[in-house]
Amino acid sequence: MNPDLFFQYLFAGISYGIIYAIVGVGFNIIYNTTGIINFAQGEFVMLGGMIAFSLLQWMPLPLAIAAAVAVTMVVGALIEIVFIRWLDRPSVLRMIIITIGLSILIREVALHIWGESIRALPYFYGNEITTVSIAGVKVSPQVLWVVGICSVIVGTLNLFFYASPLGREMRACAANRTAATLCGINTNNMVTLSFMLSAGIGALAGCVMSPITYTSYDMGTGLAIKGFTVAILGGLGNSLAAVAAGLLLGIIEAFSISVVPLAFQDAIAITILLIILFVRPHGLFGSKEAASLKEF
């Protein structure tokens, strides 16, 4: 493999990897405050892209994306309020089945609204053939947009969780819900907020990736499996590790194209997921002791 091709694969891997990372971070946000794995996480990404595409008829691109993110956040909040908030300590099995049901429902609604055709937002800068040259490799500016925006999302989230009072309250809720309630934190609202946040960043990722990867009504499940792989790979609940794991998975997938047929590409992520689950269920970067205290 010559260096040019190597870097080409590397950039492709990074741009996909950062999207997996964002979905993985979305899983983590909800898992941290509720202990739930939201199987409908991939559907938020799909909704973001689809809604922005529809709104594009009436408004310019930045406004459409902002509105799509807002609408998806409302959807996320509604889901939490209608389906999850009032359940009294539901079992894990029950939550798994409810979120799977939700993902099916969102997907079917999307199918009836937008149909089976594949949509794509326009490129943010230039078009399909515009390239910029980095270290002798030609990359689409959209890849830089994806990497840039996703990095900003992760950075802002970290700042939010560690430096703002609201973020601290959410972390308190994650650490010990009863204790957080006793300190006067409205834990129910924190859970709603975590669903909104997770839906919002999912939708934003869905918008920036749409020009390159396209948006279709059934993209959610595949993304959810990959996002989950990434979340587990980094250790459930650890967002920065999820980013590293996402980049790793994206790069592995990109380079695997030269070895295995494209049709089996999805199988690679799943194989990695299964191996990690069997061998190191606390993740590459997580500690075993901490993981054994959590509930799955």
Next chain:
Amino acid sequence: MNTKKNIGVLGLLGLVIMIQLLTHWTGTQYYLTQLTMSAYYSLVILGLCVLMGYAGQISLGHAGFFAIGGYLAAALTTHDLTPYSNTLIIQVLNRCGLLIQGQDIYGDVLLYFNPWVSCILAISAAALTALVTGIPVLKLKGHYLAMATLGFGTIIYRIVLASAFFGEADGISDVPPFTLVSGIPGLPVIEVSGDFSGRVQNYYIAWSMVIAGTLLLLNLIDSRVGRALRSIHGSEETADAMGINTARYKLKTFILSAIFAAAAGVFLTHFNGGIGPSEAGIMKSVRYVAIVAVGGMANIWGALTMGVLLNFLSLRGIFGTYDDAVFGLILILIMLFAPEGILSIRIRQRLRNAFSSSTSEIRGGESS
């Protein structure tokens, strides 16, 4: 308790015969096709019911086992072996009478696996896959178990969709009938096929499998194994402390449910005369889980009733283009309002008061 169970099974047998006669008298025999298909799908659901309801292990990959059964049966009975007829293994198989000969439209001799052989191979393959994947997968719990089984199902789906041997996106068609009994004087040829004239026959083949399966599982959950499984569901640690080999019981149940799914896959494929990749899809697996949940998890009769009812309605096209959405909605509503299953809510109490014990063979949930 034992008599109650037998009454339930006898009642089911009576109901099956009654429905057949009813369709005969009213001239609505076209319902039998969907009832036969529902019966095979119910077989998958019965197996999954024991795994989910009694052993407490969720599986989002059961369509994978169904597909292993169906696809192997279809591939082995439709791929011509004559190019390999000089190899030793094919010659040995041929000598043993495990292959059958056919003719193509030009009169050339073709060589296929006997459906019996492919059936046994397909079910063994599913059981072996369950054994190999089950050992690591069943160590996981909760979300991890759900994701791992979902991953397993996706891999099977990808494999059938991407390999030419399994017909890629077209699936496999022209699967020959599966002759169960032939050449015995006084008995007609009994075969599993979608042939128009064999509709009644196939209805009874499918339902006798369901009745046999139900009887087997009812006895299983009433036995030492069933009690062990329920203790695992209650608390795995306690079951372990009581000296129950939890890993072994879980694995055995997993394999049993895989065999049920694969057998259903083999028979339904021969009945339909083909199989497509959608049978292996995640949506199918989710649908099986949904029906077990609606039936009330640890409730064989509930799973059977709902399995037949919902599959029948879905196959008749009642839900139209909202088919998947209906199953998603059912899943959510049941889990939100009646996590113990639809037969557990007050309707059942009222029905029981209204009809006392006369209808217990239809619902029969209390017999277990």
